Amino acid sequence: MRMSTLRKKTAPEFPDGLTWMNSGVRTMAALRGKPVLVDLWTYSCVNCVRSVPRIQMWHEKYKKAGLTVIGIHSPEFDFEKDEKNVARAISALGITYPVVLDPEFIMWEGYSNKYWPHTFLIDHHGAIVYDHAGEGAASETEQAIVSALQAVGATKLPPIAPEVSLHDGSCYRPTPELYLGYLRGSIGNAVNVLPETEEALTDSGKHEDDIPYLHGHWRISGEYIEHTRSLPVASEYIALKYHAFSVNLVLGALDDREVVVDVTLDGAPIPANMAGKDVVIDRSGNTHLHVSVHRMYNIIHADNYHNAALKLLVKNAGVKCYVFTFGGCKA
Numbered sequence: 001m002r003m004s005t006l007r008k009k010t011a012p013e014f015p016d017g018l019t020w021m022n023s024g025v026r027t028m029a030a031l032r033g034k035p036v037l038v039d040l041w042t043y044s045c046v047n048c049v050r051s052v053p054r055i056q057m058w059h060e061k062y063k064k065a066g067l068t069v070i071g072i073h074s075p076e077f078d079f080e081k082d083e084k085n086v087a088r089a090i091s092a093l094g095i096t097y098p099v100v101l102d103p104e105f106i107m108w109e110g111y112s113n114k115y116w117p118h119t120f121l122i123d124h125h126g127a128i129v130y131d132h133a134g135e136g137a138a139s140e141t142e143q144a145i146v147s148a149l150q151a152v153g154a155t156k157l158p159p160i161a162p163e164v165s166l167h168d169g170s171c172y173r174p175t176p177e178l179y180l181g182y183l184r185g186s187i188g189n190a191v192n193v194l195p196e197t198e199e200a201l202t203d204s205g206k207h208e209d210d211i212p213y214l215h216g217h218w219r220i221s222g223e224y225i226e227h228t229r230s231l232p233v234a235s236e237y238i239a240l241k242y243h244a245f246s247v248n249l250v251l252g253a254l255d256d257r258e259v260v261v262d263v264t265l266d267g268a269p270i271p272a273n274m275a276g277k278d279v280v281i282d283r284s285g286n287t288h289l290h291v292s293v294h295r296m297y298n299i300i301h302a303d304n305y306h307n308a309a310l311k312l313l314v315k316n317a318g319v320k321c322y323v324f325t326f327g328g329c330k331a
Helices: 046-062 083-093 106-110 138-150
Strands: 036-041 068-073 099-101 118-122 127-133 198-201 213-220 225-227 236-252 259-265 279-281 287-291 295-314 320-327
Touching (some): 118 138, 236 287
Parallel strands (some): 068 099
Antiparallel strands (some): 036 118, 236 295, 236 320, 259 295
């Protein structure tokens, strides 16, 4: 949304002591006189990941005209505070603009932010003149960037790209985001369990939609659930009945060592035309995730909106699961 002149807010300064990636230390004072696009994001957020290519495109398209793009990485989970994890994500996502790490949410609070992602445009006077929370509004945001550049004398700017939909217009209400830790989530069959303690849970097989169920030995922590036993075969699991086009899960393994998690859909291997980009199909047609670093893993990517029962079977101790996210639009 474009900010009213009467309620423009000066962009907060970057405090000393923050870690910068892809550049040296930047300050708003030194950037005065130039438009600045600031993107608050975190690397395990599906909406942020989908928005990054657009932010990168604007950086490449308008940097010679005077635009400075800065990412502010404000972590949702503790593992996203690790500089090595963020550096790995920046490289994997192809980000070349400066990114400042905000593990204590100093900049998040400075922008009075509540959302991932959230983009702010700052004019040459240092005032926030436009902001947009979430995905979308690409043409509107780019027009605001062009106006800010024109205000400092930029000419012969490249044409604004037409709005490109991320889907073909087929959208439905999916299963809502499901956190798995006790701080923001709940488990259907975890009744009277002690937090941060290994529990032996039994799944009756009777499942309601949009509620995760556990079977086997698990610990429920504030941010995540963790499988706590090493087994000869993958026989303990998390199960979920959902409705969506796509399914993602943020998870990771102990010490980032690669482990295999078996995945089934309605009791069978995931069909090839529904398998997400992180699903591995072996020679027997069985489907797996090779889990190591803590990040978002894409499990289902289908052309049809569907109801199905997903099951992730584990045998290794130390597998942590944080949050399921779902896509309600056909990609």
